[in-house]
Each structure stands twice: as structure tokens, then as C-alpha cells.
Amino acid sequence: MTVITDALCPFCGCLCDDLTIVVEDNKITDVKQACKLGASKIMGHHRIKAPMMRKDKNSEFKEVSYEEAINEAANILSNSKRPLLYGWASAVCEVHKKGILLAEELGAIIDNTATVCHGPSTLAVHEKGLPSATLGQVKNRADVIVFWGSNPVHAHPRHMGRYSVFAKGLFSEKGRKGRKVVVVDVRKTDTANMADQFVQLEQGSDYLVISALRAILSGHADVVPESVGGVSKEQLSKLVDTLKTGKFVGIFFGMGLTQSKSRYKNIDNAISLVTELNAFTKCVITPMRGHYNVTGFGNVCAWETGFATAVDFARGAPYYNPGETAANDVLLRKETDAAMIIAGDAGAHFPADSVRHLAKIPVVQIDPYWNPTTEVANVVIPVAICGVEVEGTAYRMDGVSLRMRKMVEPTHLPDTEVLEKITERVKALRGE
Ligand code: SF4
Known part of the structure; x- marks a missing residue:
């Protein structure tokens, strides 16, 4: 029997590198620490x-x-x-x-x-660049985490535990207790159920909502109507407050943003929001890559x-x-x-x-x-x-x-x- 430690998981973009694999007679008999998705891939079902x-x-x-x-x-x-x-x-x-x-x-x-997933993100990055950070930096420093159009509970099951929400790091020793979690989505996902703030917007209105956030952030709240994309002005202002007052904000976006109406322009606009937030605090944005x-x-x-x-x-x-x-x-x-x-x-x-x-x-x-x-x-x-x-x-x-x-x-x-x-x-x- 061989036990391999610190093995990597070849399933999702989290690329978890802390797995323990048990091998007997050239067969993997146990996978420890991986989520169900990763373990099933490593065990080689449906070959x-x-x-x-x-x-x-x-x-x-x-x-x-x-x-x-x-x-x-x-x-x-x-x-x-x-x-x-x-x-x-x-x-x-x-x-x-x-x-x-x-x-x-x-x-x-x-x-x-x-x-069929983050192609639009690539186009936006051509135009605006990507103010991003490693997952290690997020783990060690972030106190505000935003999931926009992404549902890690199901798509990246260990993301929150290893890197973003629950992970304890050098300057984030309280883990979940020291973090505010925001979810922006069109429906109340299982990730939204764990959030401190859930912003439910209408399908295809991400661009409008990001533009409204940028207007409020730049001191032009007067031009923002009472409701944008189904989100009240009050809730938008509260979100801007959360983002501005965070010490290190990590925004993770998924296909809810890349594949909805306005597609790459959504990401372009989100990157601009992040750039502008950096006048107030440290803010980074990262695509939730699938494979x-x-x-x-x-x-x-x-x-x-x-x-x-x-x-x-x-x-x-x-x-x-x-x-x-x-x-x-x-x-x-x-x-x-x-x-x-x-x-x-x-x-x-x-x-x-x-x-x-x-x-x-x-x-x-x-x-x-x-x-x-x-x-x-x-x-x-x-x-x-x-x-x-x-x-x-x-x-x-x-x-x-x-x-x-x-x-x-x-x-x-x-x-x-x-x-x-x-x-x-x-x-x-x-x-x-
Ligand atoms: S979250 Fe799960 S599927 Fe993704 S890399 Fe980690 S163990 Fe593998």
C-alpha cells in the first residue's frame, strides 16, 4: 500500500493540492480531503x-x-x-x-x-486588464468576499473552505467570523443561503446594477433611480458601503455574469468597478474557472x-x-x-x-x-x-x-x- 500526500485534484479550477491518495496494487482505493466531485474523478468512474x-x-x-x-x-x-x-x-x-x-x-x-464559459472574460481582460490576486492572498487577507453569478457550494465545493470564506490565514485568523460574504445572483442559491448580504437582481441586468454601483461609488447617487435591475437603491448603497469599507475585497464571478445579457461588457464593467474601488481600498477580481x-x-x-x-x-x-x-x-x-x-x-x-x-x-x-x-x-x-x-x-x-x-x-x-x-x-x- 502506498499513501501519497499533498496530491492535486484534476477536476475543478480550485486545483486543491492537499489530497491524500491511497494506492493498492496500482489501484486508487481511497481519496481523502477531496470533495465528492474530485474523488469520483480520481477514482476513475465511467472510464x-x-x-x-x-x-x-x-x-x-x-x-x-x-x-x-x-x-x-x-x-x-x-x-x-x-x-x-x-x-x-x-x-x-x-x-x-x-x-x-x-x-x-x-x-x-x-x-x-x-x-461556453469564460470566453467573454478573456475579451474583457484584453480591454481592461485583470486586477487580481492569488487565492493565497485572498485566504490570508480578504475580509469581504463577493460571489457574483457563481455558486461555489456546488461548482467549486472546497473554494470557500480552502481559500475564501472559512479559510483562516495570516491576517484573517478568525476565518468566517472575520469576513462579510455577499452573493449577487438571479436566484437564492445554496451559496446565497450562507451569505451575510444577498442581492437578487433581475436576469440580464448585471450591467445596469454594476453601473449603478459605480455611480454611487463616484458620488453620483443622485442619478441612480430608486430601483435598478430589481435591486433597491438602498440595497445598492449598502453594498457600496460594504465594498468601500472592506480592508481587502475579493470578487469571484461565474457564468451568471459571463453568459448573461451584455456578456463581455459585464466583465469589462465589473473590472472598472474594481479599479475604482482601489481608490478606497484593496479590491481584486477573479474568474471562477470551471475545468x-x-x-x-x-x-x-x-x-x-x-x-x-x-x-x-x-x-x-x-x-x-x-x-x-x-x-x-x-x-x-x-x-x-x-x-x-x-x-x-x-x-x-x-x-x-x-x-x-x-x-x-x-x-x-x-x-x-x-x-x-x-x-x-x-x-x-x-x-x-x-x-x-x-x-x-x-x-x-x-x-x-x-x-x-x-x-x-x-x-x-x-x-x-x-x-x-x-x-x-x-x-x-x-x-x-
Ligand atoms: S473543490 Fe473538489 S473538485 Fe475542485 S479541485 Fe478541490 S477537491 Fe477537486
């Missing part, structure tokens, strides 16, 4: 056993060898005029690097799961191509224009004629029209787990679990890079090897 292929989407899968599946994947991608390589968020940075090389070879579009290494893909893609996401190699050089080159843009326009979905689940998270198009075109899935994308795939290549069976680098939601360890010997090929083999085969098919 795909072997590579599979099927003739068409209505026929049954047949198990095949890795070689057959990789050759067929390479055929599909090299025969495509507009291939899309999508996903990447649940894989380590070493996988991203190989994926970008394949995209360049194919002249493909490469995009990641941010396209454990979605932040890593943005970093790798930016240093390899110059752009963080939605990169189109069709011109022979990287081109980026979200709205035109993001995964859902090409799927909704029915432009892409083949897709490779890796370490992400388009079948579960994309709009229905995009999934309908995926169901009509050849799809290669590379993933350790069976998920809704498997249902629209023609070729399925199972891989080792990054951070459990393969080591590598991942970036936490606050941009801190951490090294993930190999805890057991892999039972499947790693993504990097599969991508290398597909790239070699594509080159061979093209006579290179």
Missing part, C-alpha cells in the same frame, strides 16, 4: 475501456486497436476542409502544446471550453499562437476573431465538416444546434471518460487520466501553475502520445 469505432452514427461501436482508431482519426481530420479541434480544459499543458501543433498541421480551428486546466490552455495557446482561444490556422498563420472563429460560430454556421473533441464535453455543454451539427459530421473523441460527446462520436480513443496516471502542468483559476503528479501507472495511452501519432499519420497521408 472507456478500449478504442471504439462505428460505421455511422446509428450503428453500434466495435472495439478496435489503438492503431486502427488513430489511423481513422487521422483520415477523418486530413480529409476535412474545415476541421475543429475543441476541448482541452481537462488535460495538462503538455497536451495543449501537442494539440496546437496538430491544429497548425491541419490548418484547423483550435478552441477550448472557455467558449481544472482551462486557464492553462489559455496560457499555452497565448504563448504558442499569440491568442488565448478560438484560433484559426486556415490561413497558415494564427487568426483570432471570436464571433467568427470560436467553436460554436463554425458549428452553428455548419461550416466545420469534422471535429476532434478532446478533454472537454461538447455534447453536454454546447447549444442544441451545435450538437445537432456534430451529430451529422465525423467526430473523433479523445477522453478517459464516457460522456454525451461519445454519443455523437464515430471514433473514440480512451486515454490516461491527466494528473492521476500522467504527470504534467496545470494552471489554477488564479493563474498559479502547479505540477500534477502521476499516482498510478496508466492503463491507457496518454493524450500526448495519441496526438503525436495522429500528427505523424496526418503528415504521412499528406506525403510530408
